[in-house]
Ligand SMILES: Nc1ncnc2c1ncn2[C@@H]1O[C@H](COP(=O)(O)OP(=O)(O)OP(=O)(O)O)[C@@H](O)[C@H]1O
């Protein structure tokens with residue numbers, strides 16, 4: 612499955628087995644992307660949220 | 669048939685490993701995106717036997733955990749454990765109370781009191797940390813009074829209220845520039861890594877390098893006692909080696925572990941799933 616990177620417009624391949632909400636990385640610009648929706652062979656991604664104050668281990 | 673509810677926000681490599689481990693064991697996992705859920709009395713509950721809390725946000729994860737516990741569904745880690753471990757001061761107090769060796773620490777709310785506190789824990793250098801921070805963010809190593817005054821003024825002017833409670837630790841010189849992260853489940857240390865770094869902050873998230881650390885009986889014992897002190901569960905403990913033996917730095921309750929399975933050759937994710945099954949069965 613392929614889609615476009617919302618940051619650099621590069622081609623992003625989403626591996627089979629990827630699930631919604633998963634974090635992937637753009638091979639071109641290294642942006643961290645979130646897989647929003649997978650419907651059949653259509654996939655949409657958005658830029659991952661920036662680190663928030665209460666994020667942690 | 670037991671179903672584990674995985675409470676999540678974005679799904680990281682760690683969550684993927686947990687899903688794989690569950691699949692290998694033929695255990696059903698229901699993915700529950702906590703951002704897409706509502707928490708109120710009438711909420712038709714997901715049929716799960718145990719909830720595994722893996723949210724990236726501690727605040728949201730904590731509320732979701734309280735909610736499931738109120739519906740009598742056990743949560744790993746429990747809110748009791750999370751409430752202690754999400755706050756470094758509360759963790760230090762729990763360790764102190766249980767007499768588990770930990771880095772000399774204290775808390776104060778202004779420069780004058782901080783100066784007496786620093787004197788009483790052995791003087792400079794010290795490390796100031798936000799009590800609820802993580803990933804090595806906003807840690808400050810303070811070498812003298814000038815630096816102390818500058819950092820405190822910045823925090824007073826720019827910080828949120830929780831940044832105005834100053835948690836201080838004595839600065840510990842690390843043996844061979846490394847510290848230990850031990851993975852402890854139900855008091856049992858399943859594996860550990862060394863984190864090496866030229867920088868004093870050795871978090872792998874900051875570019876530290878991980879290698880396997882053999883768990884000796886001394887390490888297993890201190891981790892067991894620390895686990896009892898904060899009430900058990902699935903924990904990652906930061907441990908430092910000193911000339912007097914191991915001491916605990918801090919304890920994480922929603923740990924990241926994906927970079928540690930390879931060096932330790934241990935399926936941490938498998939242990940996590942097994943522990944959830946055990947909790948569901950004893951419920
Ligand atoms: N008192 C100290 N003396 C020396 N080094 C320290 C001290 N406290 C922390 N460090 C270094 O900084 C790193 C991060 O500190 P700590 O674990 O307390 O912060 P954190 O933001 O909670 O990070 P994480 O939860 O990801 O481990 C430690 O692994 C250690 O290398």
Ligand SMILES: [Zn+2]
Nearest residue numbers: 616619637640
């Ligand atoms: Zn890109």
